[in-house]
Amino acid sequence: MSHWEDTLIGTSRSFLQVKSKIPLLSRSRSTVLISGETGTGKELFARAIHYSGERRGKPFVPVNCAALPDHLVENELFGHSKGAFTGALVEKHGLFHEADGGTLFLDEINSLNLPAQSKLLRVLQDQEFRPLGSTKSRAVDVKIVAATNTDLRYLVETRQFREDLFYRLNILSVELPPLRNRQEDIPQLARYFVKHAAEEFGKNVVQLSPDAIKKLVDYAWPGNVRELQGVLHRAIALAMGNVIGCAEIDLPDHEVPRLVGTAVPEMTVSEPGGFQAMKAKVIDEFERAYLSKLLSSHQGNVSQAARAAHKERRAFQRLLHKHGLDRREFSAA
Numbered sequence: 415m416s417h418w419e420d421t422l423i424g425t426s427r428s429f430l431q432v433k434s435k436i437p438l439l440s441r442s443r444s445t446v447l448i449s450g451e452t453g454t455g456k457e458l459f460a461r462a463i464h465y466s467g468e469r470r471g472k473p474f475v476p477v478n479c480a481a482l483p484d485h486l487v488e489n490e491l492f493g494h495s496k497g498a499f500t501g502a503l504v505e506k507h508g509l510f511h512e513a514d515g516g517t518l519f520l521d522e523i524n525s526l527n528l529p530a531q532s533k534l535l536r537v538l539q540d541q542e543f544r545p546l547g548s549t550k551s552r553a554v555d556v557k558i559v560a561a562t563n564t565d566l567r568y569l570v571e572t573r574q575f576r577e578d579l580f581y582r583l584n585i586l587s588v589e590l591p592p593l594r595n596r597q598e599d600i601p602q603l604a605r606y607f608v609k610h611a612a613e614e615f616g617k618n619v620v621q622l623s624p625d626a627i628k629k630l631v632d633y634a635w636p637g638n639v640r641e642l643q644g645v646l647h648r649a650i651a652l653a654m655g656n657v658i659g660c661a662e663i664d665l666p667d668h669e670v671p672r673l674v675g676t677a678v679p680e681m682t683v684s685e686p687g688g689f690q691a692m693k694a695k696v697i698d699e700f701e702r703a704y705l706s707k708l709l710s711s712h713q714g715n716v717s718q719a720a721r722a723a724h725k726e727r728r729a730f731q732r733l734l735h736k737h738g739l740d741r742r743e744f745s746a747a
């Protein structure tokens with residue numbers, strides 16, 4: 415078995431189904447769109463797509479679109495020529511240039527601003543790009559793998575994301591299932607993370623007790639695999655003996671899991687619009703409740719709340735905007 419397969423832990427049907435698509439996604443020249451909640455393994459999958467194929471000898475270049483300030487997006491992606499603007503003293507190569515022959519991983523593509531979306535669309539169509547201030551286009555051979563943790567279709571509907579770019583990106587797509595929908599993967603993932611953390615902390619073989627495993631399996635994991643990894647890392651760091659018991663598994667007691675579970679029974683199944691409409695409504699209510707709760711427990715501090723939600727500040731702010739929430743209403747003053 416090659417290395418990339420070893421890094422993707424999980425044997426549930428839904429997980430194996432997406433994992434089995436990797437060689438095909440890697441062989442195709444088309445763009446791949448990976449969607450999934452935060453912490454489900456989107457970047458790990460993007461890397462597997464790159465390292466399982468012919469591009470593996472060339473660079474894998476990750477870029478987090480949410481972390482790029484709007485006015486720098488194009489400069490970062492396409493670079494600039496000398497003298498393109500005041501202060502452009504030397505030519506700067508962009509990430510497209512860096513990734514030539516390899517893969518450009520556009521993480522949180524949902525955060526890309528509209529002007530940059532237009533430019534990206536043009537590169538995807540023409541397989542060439544033009545650095546800022548340059549009159550000449552440059553041909554590139556870059557495989558694009560994009561990731562999103564929000565529903566791009568919703569952003570298309572609300573005109574925050576270009577429809578033509580969405581179709582272009584969505585030619586090949588995979589959706590990573592949330593951890594709560596593949597509970598059977600939890601014990602195996604947990605042992606994997608325990609082993610790694612124990613090695614990292616130079617501890618002897620550490621085991622999870624059966625009731626510790628049960629506690630992990632029963633939790634809803636809103637932060638998915640990353641949250642599981644963090645919880646076990648903490649448990650191992652603090653472990654005194656060789657066995658991790660239930661008491662050493664420290665899970666947050668915020669109400670997210672319960673909220674997810676109870677939202678449906680409160681609604682009537684005769685909701686007009688059927689399953690899709692009801693799902694959208696439940697998600698909408700959940701998001702609003704979650705954001706409000708988080709903001710109030712952080713007294714309206716957006717940076718802290720975003721960190722607690724494992725989201726980029728900008729993406730988090732977009733969510734607040736979507737729900738018309740004003741952080742000032744939650745501040746202590």
Ligand SMILES: Nc1ncnc2c1ncn2[C@@H]1O[C@H](COP(=O)(O)OP(=O)(O)OP(=O)(O)O)[C@@H](O)[C@H]1O
Pocket residue numbers: 421422423424450451452453454455456457458459563639640643724
């Ligand atoms: N199936 C898996 N097997 C082993 N490790 C995994 C698996 N899925 C995720 N991980 C680990 O969990 C962590 C989160 O994964 P990753 O960064 O790929 O998630 P993500 O979907 O990109 O999250 P975000 O949306 O928050 O950026 C990483 O440390 C990754 O190595």
Ligand SMILES: [Mg+2]
Pocket residue numbers: 456457521
């Ligand atoms: Mg990621």
